[in-house]
Amino acid sequence: MYTRLSELAKGKNFPLTNGLLRMPRLVMKFGGTSVANVERIRNVARHVKREVEAGYDVAVVVSAMAGKTNELVGWVKEANSLYDAKEYDVVVASGEQVTSGLLAIALQEMGVNARSWQGWQIPIVTSDAHGTARIVEIDGSGILESFEKKKEVAVVSGFQGVHQETRRITTLGRGGSDTSAVALAAAIGAERCDIYTDVDGVYTTDPRIVPKAQRLDKVSYEEMLEMASLGAKVLQVRSVELAMMHRVPTYVRSSFDDPADPKLGTLICDEEDIMEQQVVTGIAYSRDEAQITLRNVADKPGVAASIFVPLADANINVDMIIQVVSDDTTTTDITFTVPSAEYERACAVLNAHKSEIEFRDLQGATDVVKVSAIGVGMRSHAGVAARAFKALADKGINIRAITTSEIKFSVLIDSAYTELAVRTLHSLYGLDKA
Numbered sequence: 001m002y003t004r005l006s007e008l009a010k011g012k013n014f015p016l017t018n019g020l021l022r023m024p025r026l027v028m029k030f031g032g033t034s035v036a037n038v039e040r041i042r043n044v045a046r047h048v049k050r051e052v053e054a055g056y057d058v059a060v061v062v063s064a065m066a067g068k069t070n071e072l073v074g075w076v077k078e079a080n081s082l083y084d085a086k087e088y089d090v091v092v093a094s095g096e097q098v099t100s101g102l103l104a105i106a107l108q109e110m111g112v113n114a115r116s117w118q119g120w121q122i123p124i125v126t127s128d129a130h131g132t133a134r135i136v137e138i139d140g141s142g143i144l145e146s147f148e149k150k151k152e153v154a155v156v157s158g159f160q161g162v163h164q165e166t167r168r169i170t171t172l173g174r175g176g177s178d179t180s181a182v183a184l185a186a187a188i189g190a191e192r193c194d195i196y197t198d199v200d201g202v203y204t205t206d207p208r209i210v211p212k213a214q215r216l217d218k219v220s221y222e223e224m225l226e227m228a229s230l231g232a233k234v235l236q237v238r239s240v241e242l243a244m245m246h247r248v249p250t251y252v253r254s255s256f257d258d259p260a261d262p263k264l265g266t267l268i269c270d271e272e273d274i275m276e277q278q279v280v281t282g283i284a285y286s287r288d289e290a291q292i293t294l295r296n297v298a299d300k301p302g303v304a305a306s307i308f309v310p311l312a313d314a315n316i317n318v319d320m321i322i323q324v325v326s327d328d329t330t331t332t333d334i335t336f337t338v339p340s341a342e343y344e345r346a347c348a349v350l351n352a353h354k355s356e357i358e359f360r361d362l363q364g365a366t367d368v369v370k371v372s373a374i375g376v377g378m379r380s381h382a383g384v385a386a387r388a389f390k391a392l393a394d395k396g397i398n399i400r401a402i403t404t405s406e407i408k409f410s411v412l413i414d415s416a417y418t419e420l421a422v423r424t425l426h427s428l429y430g431l432d433k434a
Ligand code: ASP
Pocket: 031, 032, 063, 064, 069, 070, 095, 158, 159, 173, 174, 175, 176, 177, 178
C-alpha cells in the first residue's frame, strides 16, 4: 500500500503495532561535499549518531560523493551523445548507491544500527520522465517498520526513484537529493528536514559577490521558492515546492560544524513564524538567461500567439516579455528571455516560423543577467521596485527588461554589471551586515 504524498499532513501518525510511544522522526540530508570521502562520511555518521542519541528515529538521505555525478554523466555522453535516458538513469543513480552503503557501514562501525535503502526498495515511485522525474508517491511503511522493530537508521540514496509500471530506475534531475529528502520527510511524518551542506545557511545574497551578505535565521517558504527559482543555488526548486506544499520545516545547515557543537543554520518555515519581516529579504541573480528581440513584427492580433505558441510547443520556457511600438506604428518590437541553454533552439524555432510571424530581424544577446529582489514585504509596501530602478540608473546600469510579481521583481541587465547591481540593491534595501 502506498502513502500518497498529497495525502500526508504534517506529523500524521502512523498505526503502531506494538502499542509503544513512537519516537519523533527526523530526516537529515547530506550533499556531495559532505560525503566527498570516507573520512567525511565518518563525520556525517557522527552527526547522525548525535540525533539518534537525542531520541530521534532518523532517515538520512545522501548525495553522491562530490564530482561523482558529473563523472558518471561524462561517461554516458562519451558512450553516446544521443544516449537512452533510461540507461542514463541507471548509470547516474549509481553514485548515491555507493554513498548510502558506505554511510551505513560507517554507522555500524560506531555501534549505530543502520541499513541502506535504494529508491526502488522503499519504493520512491516517480513519473517516467527519465533524467527529470517527479516523485508521485512514497511508501514510508518499510522505513517506519524498521524504526519500530529494529531501531535502525535508514540510509536512503537520494536523487533516485523507480517508475511503477516499467520498474525502471529514474532520477529526479540535478540537485534532486534535496527533493528526495523533503519528500521523505513528508512521507514519514518527520518533525523536520535538516539539509546539511557546505554553507551554514541561506544568505541575503551570494557572499562571494557581496561580502556583507548576512545569514538569515528564518526565511518563508514563498521567499525561498522565489530565491531558488531566481538563481540561488542552495536548494533544488522542487524541494522547496514540496516543503511549502507539505509544510515541512526545513533547515539549511553546515555539515562542517563540529558534530558535538552543531548550529541550526537557516529555517525555512511559514511566514507567520517570522517575527521581524524586512521588505526585501534577499537578492538573487541568474546568468542562465538569454534575450531575444524580434524587430518590426506586424502590430496586429495574433502575433504574440504566432511567436509564443511554437516556442511552447518546443518546450522552451519564456520568462520576461516586453512589447514596444516601433517608430512606424504599424509594426512592433518584441523582447523576451529564454534559458540560455535553449537560446540556439529558440532562434531556430523562430526562424523556422519567420513567414508566419513576419518579423524583419532577430537580435539576440546571451551576455545578460537577471537580478531579482525578493520579499513578502513587497505585498504591503508600494514603490519598492521604483527605488531600485533609480538606484541602478544612478550607477549607469541600463535595464533591458523588467518583470514584477507580488513578492519579487527582476531586471535584465548586461552581465558585466552583475556584481555592481547586486551590491547596489543589497545595500539599497538595508541588507548589508554592519
Ligand atoms: N548527485 C546528484 C547531483 O549531483 C543529486 C544531488 O546531489 O542532489 O545532481
